[in-house]
Amino acid sequence: MSSRRPPTERQRRLGAELSKMRERAGLSLTEAAALHGTDRTTISNVESGRFGVSADRVRVWAANYACRDGAYIDALAEMAKERRFTGMDWWDKYRGLVPAALLDLAELEHHAVAIRSAQITHMPGLLQHEDYARAVFQEAVPPLARDDFERKLAFRLRRSSVLDGARPPRCTFIIHEAALRIQFGGRRAARAQLHHLLEQSERENVAVHVLPFDIGGFPAAASSTRYAYGPVAHLDTVQTDTPVGSLFLHAETHLANYRAVLDRMEQRALSPSRSRDLIREVAQQL
Structure with missing residues (x-):
């Protein structure tokens, strides 16, 4: 994962949506970290917008959270891709x-x-x-x-x-x-x-x-x-x-x-x- 400071409002929004998705699944940071095979600090940094996350990882996390809204997941994956091109707008x-x-x-x-x-x-x-x-x-x-x-x-x-x-x-x-x-x-x-x-x-x-x-x-x-x-x-x-x-x-x-x-x-x-x-x-x- 790449870091970039300070995060933009759109990057914070992506993290906030992943946080909402986790909470709707009824999972704590520790439980989500175990499910994703990572640590709770990484989850926290992604959800706050401090760390970026790949489109593929967005889809994996959405699947782990049992999210079935395909259009929503696609939109979040696109937001994740944008971070790679920050500085070009x-x-x-x-x-x-x-x-x-x-x-x-x-x-x-x-x-x-x-x-x-x-x-x-x-x-x-x-x-x-x-x-x-x-x-x-x-x-x-x-x-x-x-x-x-x-x-x-x-x-x-x-x-x-x-x-x-x-x-x-x-x-x-x-x-x-x-x-x-x-x-x-x-x-x-x-x-x-x-x-x-x-x-x-x-x-x-x-x-x-x-x-x-x-x-x-x-x-x-x-x-x-x-x-x-x-x-x-x-x-x-x-x-x-x-x-x-x-x-x-x-x-x-x-x-x-x-x-x-x-x-x-x-x-x-x-x-x-x-x-x-x-x-x-x-x-x-x-």
Whole structure:
């Protein structure tokens, strides 16, 4: 087994899923180690993401745990293979230069088969125009040093390339009207952002739903959320922003709650067609 520190969120997730699989089998670390012919420290290091594990070993452990979900096992085996190629993705050149949570977010978006995002006061990162993104970073507290500013701006803009991939994720963006009307960068930048949003909303894999002011209250009104769908439901992940950084959640209860929140928000939002009409109306007012 190879080691790599610190582990990425996706590597920790693979370990967490193997831990859940072991626990569902009713086995302790010591019992699992005896079953696999290894020691409990190795099992612990794999489950924490500190050590990698081969795809073949994932399948052996799954068989030892009597897991019969073939699609789930295949997905975990693919995650295990990815670790061999760490350092070859575009975000890896930013490692050590931007917060690790941003790298984890780019990796999450890259591997998602579908993404649902809810934004209240900002445009979704994947749909931000350069002038708008620049204005957002100018509001950072404390102010960013010039090099840090340019790196984070370039990183944010590069993330949008996920929409152009060979198999781009299906994306649903729920945006509150407040985000349309807050003029980051002034009227010109705000207008450019709204036109960019309209252009992106015409993509086959992108749906934009606006929550207008007149709907009143709605769930999770104080936070922004991204829900990334994995190749199987077990591997879905929620990423949400907090005052102290990003939080990645994948407990079944959390996933179910956030799906319900996003369902209710989408049900109350305007259709993509009516959303585009409102975006045009706001842009014309600038």
